[in-house]
Amino acid sequence: xxxxxxxxxxxxLIPGSGTARAxxxxxxxxxxxxxxxxxxxxxxxxxxxxxxxxFVVIVSFWDYNEYHLLPAFSGRGYTDTFEGCIAQLPDxxxxxxxxxxxxxxxxxxxxxxxxxxxxxxxxLAFHVRSKTWQMGLSLLCTIPFWTSNVIRMIAWIPLLGRxxxxxxxxxxTGLINHPLEWLLFSEFSVVLAxxxxxxxxxxxxxxxxxxxxxxxxxxxxxxxxxxxFQTLVNVxxxxxxxxxxxxxxxxxxxxxxxxxxxxxxxxxxxxxxxxIIETRVNALQFPAAAANAVILLIxxxxxxxxxxRIVDIKKEL
Amino acid sequence: MKEGRPRSFYVLAxxxxxxxxxxxxxxxxIYVLSFQGPQGGLTFPMNGVSTFWIAKLFQxxxxxxxxxAFRRSLLxxxxxxxxxxxxxxxxxxxxxxxxxxQSILFYSAIAxxxxxxxxxxxxxxxxxxxxxxLIKAHWNENFETSMGLLTSGLGAHLTWxxxxxxxxxxxxxxxxxxxxxEAARDLGxxxxxxxxxxxxxxxxxxxxxxxxxxxxxxxxxLARSSQAIGAVxxxxxxxxxxxxxxxxxxxxxLGTVISAVSFTVITLALGTIHMLNKRQAAKGSxxxxxxx
Numbered sequence: 001x002x003x004x005x006x007x008x009x010x011x012x013l014i015p016g017s018g019t020a021r022a023x024x025x026x027x028x029x030x031x032x033x034x035x036x037x038x039x040x041x042x043x044x045x046x047x048x049x050x051x052x053x054x055f056v057v058i059v060s061f062w063d064y065n066e067y068h069l070l071p072a073f074s075g076r077g078y079t080d081t082f083e084g085c086i087a088q089l090p091d092x093x094x095x096x097x098x099x100x101x102x103x104x105x106x107x108x109x110x111x112x113x114x115x116x117x118x119x120x121x122x123x124l125a126f127h128v129r130s131k132t133w134q135m136g137l138s139l140l141c142t143i144p145f146w147t148s149n150v151i152r153m154i155a156w157i158p159l160l161g162r163x164x165x166x167x168x169x170x171x172x173t174g175l176i177n178h179p180l181e182w183l184l185f186s187e188f189s190v191v192l193a194x195x196x197x198x199x200x201x202x203x204x205x206x207x208x209x210x211x212x213x214x215x216x217x218x219x220x221x222x223x224x225x226x227x228x229f230q231t232l233v234n235v236x237x238x239x240x241x242x243x244x245x246x247x248x249x250x251x252x253x254x255x256x257x258x259x260x261x262x263x264x265x266x267x268x269x270x271x272x273x274x275x276i277i278e279t280r281v282n283a284l285q286f287p288a289a290a291a292n293a294v295i296l297l298i299x300x301x302x303x304x305x306x307x308x309r310i311v312d313i314k315k316e317l
Numbered sequence: 318m319k320e321g322r323p324r325s326f327y328v329l330a331x332x333x334x335x336x337x338x339x340x341x342x343x344x345x346x347i348y349v350l351s352f353q354g355p356q357g358g359l360t361f362p363m364n365g366v367s368t369f370w371i372a373k374l375f376q377x378x379x380x381x382x383x384x385x386a387f388r389r390s391l392l393x394x395x396x397x398x399x400x401x402x403x404x405x406x407x408x409x410x411x412x413x414x415x416x417x418x419q420s421i422l423f424y425s426a427i428a429x430x431x432x433x434x435x436x437x438x439x440x441x442x443x444x445x446x447x448x449x450x451l452i453k454a455h456w457n458e459n460f461e462t463s464m465g466l467l468t469s470g471l472g473a474h475l476t477w478x479x480x481x482x483x484x485x486x487x488x489x490x491x492x493x494x495x496x497x498x499e500a501a502r503d504l505g506x507x508x509x510x511x512x513x514x515x516x517x518x519x520x521x522x523x524x525x526x527x528x529x530x531x532x533x534x535x536x537x538x539l540a541r542s543s544q545a546i547g548a549v550x551x552x553x554x555x556x557x558x559x560x561x562x563x564x565x566x567x568x569x570x571l572g573t574v575i576s577a578v579s580f581t582v583i584t585l586a587l588g589t590i591h592m593l594n595k596r597q598a599a600k601g602s603x604x605x606x607x608x609x
Contacts, residue, residue, distance in 0.1 A: 031417070033411075034411045035416070037411035040408075041479055042421075046425075049428070050425060051440075052441045052443065052444045053437075055444045055447065056436060059443050069446070116336060119332055127322075127325075127329055127330070147344070147579045149539060149553075152343065154347065157359060157360075159342075163360045196339065253433060258540075260539055264557065268561065277435050277439060281442075286443060290443065
């Protein structure tokens with residue numbers, strides 16, 4: 001109440017404050033202002049994210065022929081996807097194999113990005129002492145994120161190709177006689193490119209967690225006689241856990257849905273969860289594509305739920 | 318813990334340097350290779366040095382209609398940037414008070430960030446297909462499509478840039494001193510004046526950061542555009558299409574040109590942020606400098 005009185009009084013109190021209009025007696029209600037401010041963003045998410053997701057689920061239960069979507073209930077999108085899964089038991093069917101492969105890629109990329117991301121963030125947070133250097137080096141890690149992913153993928157071709165730098169170097173030194181074929185358009189190059197592209201998503205949240213750790217805790221551990229390793233395991237890692245989990249969620253969901261990196265770096269030969277969707281869309285089998293999207297969504301959601309059990313994400317942002 | 322550098326510092330410094338080399342090395346390799354001589358191929362060694370491939374790109378005799386795709390991507394990038402900045406700043410302000418649907422918006426943004434892009438992209442394309450079918454069935458039989466660069470394409474890009482914008486706004490207001498606004502209010506400023514003359518100048522460097530994210534993420538966007546962009550391609554989509562077919566340095570030249578735009582924007586944005594920060598430091602607060 002008193003605030004209101006002050007606000008009404010102040011323009012009169014300050015001589016010559018012609019620009020300051022007298023506060024209107026009836027202000028817009030705060031909740032209305034909030035809606036005005038947040039509404040447009042909400043609308044964008046509604047129109048281009050939430051409703052599209054609903055359509056994915058609906059269309060996944062539609063029927064289709066070679067040319068058209070047929071808006072009639074059908075489980076064909078799903079039965080086509082899981083075709084032969086029961087008949088082939090105990091062998092895995094195509095979709096089972098594909099998901100196993102995707103999970104394997106995912107796990108490898110996760111483990112490597114976590115290792116690199118953790119130590120890069122650790123170096124930036126604890127070893128770089130001046131704020132300017134910290135800013136500069138963080139920026140150095142961020143700039144590639146602002147450049148094109150496709151370019152960062154094709155950038156490996158002159159290095160890893162049959163006549164690329166690595167192969168010609170190895171042949172010249174006599175370590176191998178023939179160029180290695182598995183360097184490019186292989187699982188190896190896919191993992192390498194994914195690590196190259198997405199370690200950034202691990203570095204940022206881990207760095208954010210680490211920078212908030214009170215340095216006196218580390219000194220306390222040191223004073224209490226903890227070795228560097230003990231401090232790392234018992235102080236730093238538990239306190240950096242939120243960042244580790246958030247980074248892991250980013251990397252895992254990106255790799256689970258990826259079809260571009262796996263396509264380009266795998267020479268379009270490697271099957272993956274995201275690529276099935278792309279293939280189905282290209283064949284205009286939208287309900288089957290949507291069914292695969294629903295399956296991918298469920299699996300991704302399960303992984304995230306498991307991981308967010310470990311930390312409360314909302315509290316950390 | 319103060320004296321000297323521990324051995325772990327040197328080990329990690331080398332590790333960090335190796336990581337940076339890993340980040341930049343391959344990119345630099347293709348920038349260099351795009352200046353191959355006319356006889357050059359896709360790999361080292363360089364076969365002479367020339368601007369042949371880059372010039373070829375601009376003559377339009379090459380692989381794609383680069384000019385049109387370039388203009389399309391630029392237009393979309395600028396629009397995405399503006400919309401991202403305006404909507405993120407507005408929503409960021411809203412989050413400083415409690416309001417209904419706050420957590421719905423928050424979780425929508427996070428979900429939009431982590432739901433695989435191909436799913437969002439597919440959903441948008443289905444949505445627009447269904448809208449098209451409805452229009453054809455009920456209003457206009459000759460209707461072509463409502464899908465396009467500035468409808469479905471713009472929406473798809475925003476689902477990717479807005480979460481970043483919102484998260485940056487959270488970071489800004491985490492360390493924003495609300496007493497500055499109170500002071501402005503006490504001096505009789507209206508809410509708009511408080512925002513325009515107090516809040517905005519303080520957060521401006523970070524707002525430019527949001528713009529930087531908005532433009533660069535859109536300029537390089539691929540996964541979400543793939544199904545939702547409609548009949549025309551953006552520059553990254555053209556580039557991706559070339560990866561399977563092209564066998565000469567055209568593709569590196571195109572990569573270099575795209576990167577040049579990215580780096581120009583990054584430099585401009587970082588330069589402006591730096592300038593604003595310096596100005597703030599010089600002219601901003603005189604607290605503690607005069608009478609104590």
